[in-house]
Amino acid sequence: MIVENNMAQSNEQSLLGHVVSGSLRDGIEIRMGNQVSVEDIKEGTYVTIHGQKKSFFGLITNVKLMTTDPNLQFSYSTTDNPFISEVISSSMTYGSLSVLPMLTLPAVLGADQTVEPAKTVPSHFSQVFQASERDVEVVFGKEDQTHFFIGNPLDMETKVCINLDELIKRSSAVFGKSGTGKTFLTRILLAGLIQSDLASSLVFDMHNEYGSTGQDRDRGRRVSGLKQIFENKVSVFTLDPENSKRRQAKYDFEVQIGYNEIEPEDIQLLRETLNLSDIAADAAYTLERVLGPKKWLQRFLEMEIDEVYEKAVAWNIHAQSARSLHNRLSRFKRIGFMKPTAIDDSVKRMLDLLGKGKHVILEFGRYGDNLTAYMLAANLLTRRIHDRYVYMKEEAEGTTKANEPRPLVICIEEAHRFLNPAVAHQTIFGNIARELRKYNVTLMIVDQRPSAIDSEVMSQIGTKVACQLDNDRDIDATLAGTSGSRELRSVLSKLDSKQQALIFGHAVPLPVLIRTREYGSDGSYADLTRPSWHTTDFGVETEEELEERLKELF
Template sequence: MRVGKFLVVQGIRSRFFCMLTDVALGTANQRIIANPPSWEDTFLREVLAGSGTYGSINLTPMLMFTPENVEDSMVNGNIKSAKVSSSLASFEAQTSTTMELLPVKTIPSHFSQVYEALEEDFRRVFGWEDDPIRKNFSIGKPLDMDVPVCLDLNRFVERSNGIFGKSGTGKSFLTRLLLAGTIRKNAAVNLIFDMHSEYGWEAVSEGQQFSTVKGLKQLFPNKVEVYTLDPASTKRRGVPHAQELYLSYDQIEVEDIKLCSRDLGLSDASIDNANILCAEFGKSWILQLINMSNEEIKLFCEEKRGHQGSITALQRKLLRMENLKYMRAACPHNYVNQMLRSLEAGKNLVVEFGSQSDMLSYMLVTNMITRRIHQHYVGKAEKFLQTKNPSDRPTQLMITIEEAHRFLDPSIVQSTIFGNIAREMRKYFVTLLVVDQRPSGIDNEVMSQIGTRVTALLNDEKDIEAIFTGVAGGSALRSVLAKLDSKQQALILGHAVPMPVVVRTRPYDTLFYRDIGDPVWEEKPDAEVLAAAELARADLGF
């Protein structure tokens, strides 16, 4: 028995699906601990085992099922054995068919039988990957069973979600798995801000030997488009058909600068003066400011009641943008509108940053593009609500951001587009997939709105506490999360799964490419490669 195991308790009227949350040793008498038998005294240890010494396990009921025609087996406080056997037979017959899983409202009686969960139990709870109705996707398998655990992708994409774990626990691989499943099942279109160029094209695999794993563009060449802020870097990596992405100063608004104020070193006074400049010069306020002399700044402050020191500091710090490869004084082509057209056509977009992966660039570009796309989606959603015409319904959009605590920090979350999206949930058909190793840095209100949480190992107590913000019964799962292995294990809980579950995550390997990717993703691998992959998966129990 190990923490995270899936167990079933068979009561008289209901069946309870439970998770093992803790294991402990106990003794019937404290004198045994005060005077324990020596290790060589095997006879005495065997005498005490099971009576004087024992092990205990803690179960947390997560779901229950009560068939409608199970008769009340309690008559005058006594159990009638005939009715019990009849009820259990009826129970087994009904659980072999479709059933409705309900939240736990009671507990099983004393002496109820506890069983290890079977494959049929997992199927009843988590469904089948080939379900014709639900868009299920297998994310892994239980720790000690060979049966897939499925996420309902329709429920997954309709709310904002999070992937958490400390550095080196495989967050990027979990993200690739979920993004590949979303694309394969056509559950949503994705806009992925790829800070370290890991999702679009091939990336380095973690391990002692150097190897690479395929990106989304390789698996779905006709469904994924790659935009790059650093064409030279993308070309060196061999990414085909990557589209260059440029932004201009006149596209930057004060709200975009405000999000980057920490990285630019701007004070609140500088932001206030930026609003004054924007009100005077409109979209060209940054170009006007950069080209102003000290005398012109002085005259402007006298006329518009600005602060000369703050505006001078703002000018000096905005000059850093001249070193950004993707920034232009003016862009004849509107790349954001081009990206919108691709999203509406059902294309999934990956924005690679290449060498421009510093936090200033990541936060500036991500905020600029997201604000405009969200504004477009708000307009489309309002039109759909007005016309009720299915053809006007926007395609569900999921935006993936890394280092999410930088965008969702409590001090700025109320004024950022990402905080708005997380709180709005599915109202405007736009949700977030946040990837972070410091969930404690994310605002509590936003964390409480995270629908599904896929969490690898965390050690910091504040981070563990943040994971269970807004989760009923989260205290019972803390020990489960703390006991995960550092590789290829995750706790999944929330909207897309019926109950919390610990899984060995699905290997991201050649067989996964073959199962999930488009038929044209690559030439067929040779027999030796497939045989080696099969052997590796067999060793892992897959």
């Protein structure tokens, strides 16, 4: 694809003004021409600046009212006298835009020439235009297997695509206050992963919103879940079959967790939710040692409370701690999916499916509201899957790349429960976030309190998608370490609470404010299953279909 990015297109675009001052660090100032009204310019709009040698692509971060004379604001005649008002408003006042130059665009875009981060600023009086649809397309790429259409820039119909290859290389995060569309966005991102077939995904579906059906609470309608859209590519597992039946939601497999699968580390993770003291939580390690690995929990829970008291002394555990541990762990008995021994090795089944390129959604049914159950199941399953991936990856080392395990994205909600500073070092999620892509497993974190997530984990997140956030600490945590964070901060705090998100990080060449793509209409589902790039010249979707057609012919 060769796209001439020359100045000829300038005429089609609307001239906003000229560069008058600025710096690379603080952004540049644009004096707006009189023909453009400040009221028509929105923060977050893209502009292209035609410098003498290069074109720049930037983001409007502030709109200001300026005067050439500071005394103007003290004069009444500027408002009382219509003649003076007309003269002054067209000469001494002007709009000014702060623009953060993000990228430089080469004069001609060829296969080996791409956009680059801006390392300088355009020269004085360079012309500034509102970015055209084609500029945006050049920057974000055309929709294809690795570029997934996620939404449109505000006020534009161009498709903003995120680079899924980059998205899955590192962990990603979706942040936003409750009710700002986190789930919708996550569902769209997952749909992108399924559509592209670049990675498998495992979704811990706390509120049963991804697999079967989801809710569009604003429009009061139900939207299709991923299983409904991608019937053959998605498997739904449930921890609560009763609930699934009641919801008339189809599921493929039931998951049970045996006591033998629980390890002392899981108890550490649950320390806060179970309200256990440090000593009580640590006692689990002693119990594992004295009662035997895999059998300890089963044996411990079978004991009467008096027996626990008696043996505690012999085990060298504080008696009260042992008692409270016994007491709290007895809650496991009330969790339906926890059995002394599981009927089936669910993890193995999941791994098989993930290995075949399927996507697994684990519905929690009623247990989504039970934090203990959610954390226990998520941590335990992820640990085993991760162990397996580490094994597969090590096995594949030294052989061809084809033997490597298929990339896996694990999507968790309420992520701060697993990744807060107190437990992030102990949970497997903390490990995955830190180890990055070494083992081809990354996280997709969905959370409403980014400030509660360990800063070490936050620093490893590659791509962040932020819906509206209004808590200062959450905004700080989200933007920590991002270049231009001061400018982005004001963009982030002014997001609409619906259908708007700021995406920044590895998967996009520059921070982008988007209106999320449509999800919920029949047309939108069709776009997901049959994206425009997917059809071949013969009008069929895949190679298999093509082969079938060939067989039919002969």
